[in-house]
Amino acid sequence: MSTVNCPSGHPSTSTDYCDVCGLPIGAAATPAAAQVPAPAVAAPAPAGQTCPNCSDNAALDALFCENCGYDFTTGTMPRPASSLDLSAPPPVPHAPSAAVAEWVVERWVDPDWYAVQQSDDPCPSPGLPVVIPISEKSVLVGRPSRTRGIAPEVDCGDDTGVSRRQAQLTTDGQRWWVEDLQSSNGTYVAPAAGPLPEIPIPPGQRQELNADDRVYVGAWTRLVLRRATPEEKAGQA
Numbered sequence: 297m298s299t300v301n302c303p304s305g306h307p308s309t310s311t312d313y314c315d316v317c318g319l320p321i322g323a324a325a326t327p328a329a330a331q332v333p334a335p336a337v338a339a340p341a342p343a344g345q346t347c348p349n350c351s352d353n354a355a356l357d358a359l360f361c362e363n364c365g366y367d368f369t370t371g372t373m374p375r376p377a378s379s380l381d382l383s384a385p386p387p388v389p390h391a392p393s394a395a396v397a398e399w400v401v402e403r404w405v406d407p408d409w410y411a412v413q414q415s416d417d418p419c420p421s422p423g424l425p426v427v428i429p430i431s432e433k434s435v436l437v438g439r440p441s442r443t444r445g446i447a448p449e450v451d452c453g454d455d456t457g458v459s460r461r462q463a464q465l466t467t468d469g470q471r472w473w474v475e476d477l478q479s480s481n482g483t484y485v486a487p488a489a490g491p492l493p494e495i496p497i498p499p500g501q502r503q504e505l506n507a508d509d510r511v512y513v514g515a516w517t518r519l520v521l522r523r524a525t526p527e528e529k530a531g532q533a
Contacts, residue, residue, distance in 0.1 A: 349373060396529050397429035399467070399521065401450050406518040409492060413481075415457055415515035426453075429524065429532060433469070437513065438462040438477075450519065457481050457514035465521065466502070472521055473502040474511055484512040 299307040302314035302321050313320055344353050345368065352363040359369055366373055402425035410419040428450055435449035438461045450465070452458040459479040466473050474497065476483035482496030488508040497503045505511070511519040 395431045396532050397431040397524055399430040400524045401428045401430055402520040404518040405516050409512050410516035413515045417515055419516050434466045452517050455514035455517045462513050472505045474505055475502045486510050
């Protein structure tokens, strides 16, 4: 005996009303044996997840973001490597690159200057100058004092006739000026080919230095400011 399916899907031997639920079957009913099952619809692929830290896409079951390392299970970023962590490589120190000085100050022992200063200190033996690189736009000339926290860039050594804060040298990158800082014995300026200076520059007033000018301070110190040679620049590297 053939059966048909009612609109609810029940098999029924009656063709007018369903034997199970009583719904009218109607003319559209088809034999159950002739019905072809609908093709199975594939289940949608599981959705992924978006990393809240870097917005990169990750699989739904991923524990960590492959891009930034965000932990999906704890909601935290990975701990930065510590210097105490033996598994982490030690940090590589980066030494600051020192600026190459474009200018230098030559510090000379001048016996002629010493002869007119009438100092009680013995004059050191003259010789080659001490070359001091200058990389700042304003430098102090004087003698250091640890107790007073004075560390001049142009250290005049053992010349006790030089004040702790003797003078200031300043530049705009091309020109240089010297200013006496109320020193005890004054600051003097003279051209290279001229005689020794006799009158100090006025304290607190800047005086521009010409090329090859000499600056005299203390009992025997002569300073010459000039541009650094290529060899001196290479020696600073």
